[in-house]
Amino acid sequence: MNKKSILSKLPSVDELLNCDEVIHLIDQIPRKVVVNSIRKCLQNYRNKILAMKESELANLQVNMSELIENVIYQSEKFMAMNLRKVINATGVVLHTNLGRALLSDEIKEEVWSVAAGYSNLELNVDTGKRGSRYSHVVELIKYLTGADDALVVNNNAAAVMLVLSTMAKEKEVIVSRGELVEIGGSFRVPDVMEQSGAKLVDIGTTNKTHLWDYEKALGENTAALLKVHTSNYKILGFTEEVALKELVALGRKNNVPVIEDLGSGVLVDLQKYGLTYEPTVQESVALGVDVVTFSGDKLLGGPQAGIIVGNKHWIDQMKKNPLTRAFRIDKLTMAALEATLKLYLDEEEMIKKIPTLKMLTESVASLQKRAQQLYDILANLDLPMEIKEDFSQVGGGSLPLEKLPTKVIAIKPMHLSVSKLEEKLRSHTIPIITRIQEEQLIIDVRTIKEEDYDIIKKALKDTMKI
Numbered sequence: 250m251n252k253k254s255i256l257s258k259l260p261s262v263d264e265l266l267n268c269d270e271v272i273h274l275i276d277q278i279p280r281k282v283v284v285n286s287i288r289k290c291l292q293n294y295r296n297k298i299l300a301m302k303e304s305e306l307a308n309l310q311v312n313m314s315e316l317i318e319n320v321i322y323q324s325e326k327f328m329a330m331n332l333r334k335v336i337n338a339t340g341v342v343l344h345t346n347l348g349r350a351l352l353s354d355e356i357k358e359e360v361w362s363v364a365a366g367y368s369n370l371e372l373n374v375d376t377g378k379r380g381s382r383y384s385h386v387v388e389l390i391k392y393l394t395g396a397d398d399a400l401v402v403n404n405n406a407a408a409v410m411l412v413l414s415t416m417a418k419e420k421e422v423i424v425s426r427g428e429l430v431e432i433g434g435s436f437r438v439p440d441v442m443e444q445s446g447a448k449l450v451d452i453g454t455t456n457k458t459h460l461w462d463y464e465k466a467l468g469e470n471t472a473a474l475l476k477v478h479t480s481n482y483k484i485l486g487f488t489e490e491v492a493l494k495e496l497v498a499l500g501r502k503n504n505v506p507v508i509e510d511l512g513s514g515v516l517v518d519l520q521k522y523g524l525t526y527e528p529t530v531q532e533s534v535a536l537g538v539d540v541v542t543f544s545g546d547k548l549l550g551g552p553q554a555g556i557i558v559g560n561k562h563w564i565d566q567m568k569k570n571p572l573t574r575a576f577r578i579d580k581l582t583m584a585a586l587e588a589t590l591k592l593y594l595d596e597e598e599m600i601k602k603i604p605t606l607k608m609l610t611e612s613v614a615s616l617q618k619r620a621q622q623l624y625d626i627l628a629n630l631d632l633p634m635e636i637k638e639d640f641s642q643v644g645g646g647s648l649p650l651e652k653l654p655t656k657v658i659a660i661k662p663m664h665l666s667v668s669k670l671e672e673k674l675r676s677h678t679i680p681i682i683t684r685i686q687e688e689q690l691i692i693d694v695r696t697i698k699e700e701d702y703d704i705i706k707k708a709l710k711d712t713m714k715i
């Protein structure tokens with residue numbers, strides 16, 4: 250048979266539309282989508298035939314059921330949400346690629362009622378006049394941090410940009426060379442400064458910066474001293490940096506404001522829970538830093554946002570900067586942020602209800618219990634596995650050296666290679682993200698919810714089918 254005659258045997262779009270399976274499909278999926286999938290599948294089939302060698306054509310039959318199956322698959326795939334739930338079995342709590350901080354179940358109602366209905370986003374219900382979208386969280390942030398005033402934007406990168414653009418445009422900002430941080434490819438302190446119009450004056454060396462380095466650099470054109478928290482790396486060994494307190498004193502003496510980019514913006518002293526010390530927002534405010542910026546979705550455990558706290562004089566100026574409008578946060582974020590911050594009002598509740606804090610502070614005993622639970626659920630799959638001790642990470646460029654002791658399930662598959670198993674789990678309907686270590690597949694229970702154990706079991710079972 251030649252190609253032309255095979256191609257002529259392909260069904261038409263209408264023929265496919267009249268098949269029982271496709272008629273049934275159109276009950277659930279918009280007709281337009283199905284027609285589009287049919288066209289695509291037919292085109293693929295045509296291309297496949299055209300690419301074949303004459304010798305391969307001999308026994309070729311148009312396979313109707315395969316074609317229909319493809320149409321169903323393509324239509325369903327088109328309708329499925331592309332941005333969707335995954336199971337994070339990596340043990341990295343603030344996994345930037347997996348959406349960083351999880352929002353608390355506790356705040357669902359609050360967020361949804363603002364999302365699905367009208368809200369007083371920019372209405373002052375007391376006066377009936379126009380209100381400010383920032384007003385909803387300002388008092389709360391002031392109360393929690395001790396700051397004079399606050400403003401919230403889209404993320405911390407935007408916060409830093411807004412602060413520098415407002416306070417230091419066409420002027421100099423002094424930064425230690427040890428703090429020229431890069432956070433993921435696109436955020437580099439020197440680049441953000443350049444974009445904001447501020448001029449970077451870098452001082453000291455990578456490992457040592459002294460107070461006199463700052464003093465020497467101070468001049469007529471100095472708009473601010475900037476301290477950047479080296480949140481995603483540590484310089485160890487022969488090092489020296491100027492304490493915030495000394496920097497604030499120097500700023501005061503010279504009438505130059507001090508700005509601090511804190512990165513993670515933790516609001517509780519994590520040492521109480523056995524983690525490494527991470528400077529809190531309250532401490533920076535108490536030490537007299539004029540303006541502090543931090544993220545909403547790192548250790549704070551809220552939605553993506555950039556929070557700016559500090560001196561009212563500066564915050565007022567920022568509000569007048571046109572960038573504030575460009576960087577403004579939407580109502581869903583506002584609702585989620587306010588509701589998350591409210592959880593901070595009760596410290597005991599906060600640790601239980603903010604998922605990031607809960608995961609970071611889970612005890613090894615509790616992790617062991619949960620690992621055993623998952624192990625028992627997976628036991629009858631007949632997969633060689635064991636419960637092992639390992640370490641989870643904080644992630645999100647926070648506490649880079651922290652190794653959180655955890656319990657993991659380590660699987661050594663027999664039916665396929667470890668990397669193939671990792672790949673198959675990753676491409677499951679609900680993708681399961683794992684890691685490989687010493688030829689074993691590692692499932693860290695720290696970042697897995699109990700309700701997902703059965704999904705993991707089903708996915709593992711699916712990988713055993715041929």
Ligand SMILES: *Cc1c(COP(=O)(O)O)cnc(C)c1O
Binds near residue numbers: 432436511513545555
């Ligand atoms: C993470 C981080 C940023 C960027 O914050 P986003 O909220 O991700 O925009 C800026 N500065 C520091 C020091 C950080 O750690």
